[in-house]
Amino acid sequence: MKSLKQQVKRLPVHVAIVPDGNGRWAEKRGLPRLAGHQAGVKKMRALTEYLNDLKIKYVTLYGFSTENWGRPGDEIEGLFRILKERIDQDIPKLHKKGIRVRHLGRLGELPDWLQSSIRHAVEHTKDNTGLTLSLAFNYGGHVEIIDAIRRIIAEGIPPEKIDEKLFSDYLYTAGMPYVDLLIRTGDEWRLSNFLLWQTAYSEYYFTDVLWPDFNKEDMDKALIAYSQRERRFGAL
Numbered sequence: 001m002k003s004l005k006q007q008v009k010r011l012p013v014h015v016a017i018v019p020d021g022n023g024r025w026a027e028k029r030g031l032p033r034l035a036g037h038q039a040g041v042k043k044m045r046a047l048t049e050y051l052n053d054l055k056i057k058y059v060t061l062y063g064f065s066t067e068n069w070g071r072p073g074d075e076i077e078g079l080f081r082i083l084k085e086r087i088d089q090d091i092p093k094l095h096k097k098g099i100r101v102r103h104l105g106r107l108g109e110l111p112d113w114l115q116s117s118i119r120h121a122v123e124h125t126k127d128n129t130g131l132t133l134s135l136a137f138n139y140g141g142h143v144e145i146i147d148a149i150r151r152i153i154a155e156g157i158p159p160e161k162i163d164e165k166l167f168s169d170y171l172y173t174a175g176m177p178y179v180d181l182l183i184r185t186g187d188e189w190r191l192s193n194f195l196l197w198q199t200a201y202s203e204y205y206f207t208d209v210l211w212p213d214f215n216k217e218d219m220d221k222a223l224i225a226y227s228q229r230e231r232r233f234g235a236l
């Protein structure tokens with residue numbers, strides 16, 4: 001068996017993931033939706049470790065969008081509880097592997113107990129030099145751009161100083177390269193307000209695998225598909 005590295009000419013630097021299909025995975029099994037979230041959020045650690053082993057430098061996960069507030073209150077509450085539990089249990093293990101955690105989104109609108117878990121994870125891992133795992137919790141691409149504009153104006157930056165580089169530095173993803181590969185599971189072919197600015201030239205990979213079933217082999221398929229795409233960034 002050839003290893004993945006032998007099969008691909010190049011790997012992405014930044015992989016963004018929209019994990020979709022937790023609810024359907026649970027419904028198919030006659031389980032409550034939260035059981036799907038539980039199974040889905042549990043997948044994160046092994047996949048992150050796998051990508052870190054492959055020396056991929058940035059992984060960004062869409063955990064909770066600014067639009068997900070439209071879901072029933074008990075699903076939101078349950079999902080937050082599951083996210084906190086996994087952060088508290090899995091981040092110390094990821095820390096041992098040199099993984100650094102960042103948060104993308106409006107942190108202050110999340111419950112205090114979830115905020116403090118996230119803050120602790122970010123603080124605890126900030127000097128790590130392995131893969132950067134960005135948790136997009138209460139993230140929206142539109143509010144990210146609005147928050148950047150507000151800060152640029154508040155700081156009195158003169159209009160002629162505003163260019164692509166400066167603007168990127170005011171986004172939640174400041175200092176990170178743009179997304180190379182965006183993976184969405186669960187057979188939905190949408191961006192859903194994720195990393196709008198950072199995906200302008202990304203390669204998109206969609207799969208009907210439901211997120212709780214997505215494993216290393218599925219990740220390899222996505223990485224192989226990426227390596228076979230020709231990227232021209234608008235040039236000939």
Ligand code: IPE
Nearest residue numbers: 019020021022023024025063
């Ligand atoms: C994605 O799974 C998880 C989050 C949005 C946090 P869904 O909850 O959207 O699952 P489906 O789409 O209903 O199957």
Ligand code: MG
Nearest residue numbers: 020021022186
């Ligand atoms: Mg969904």
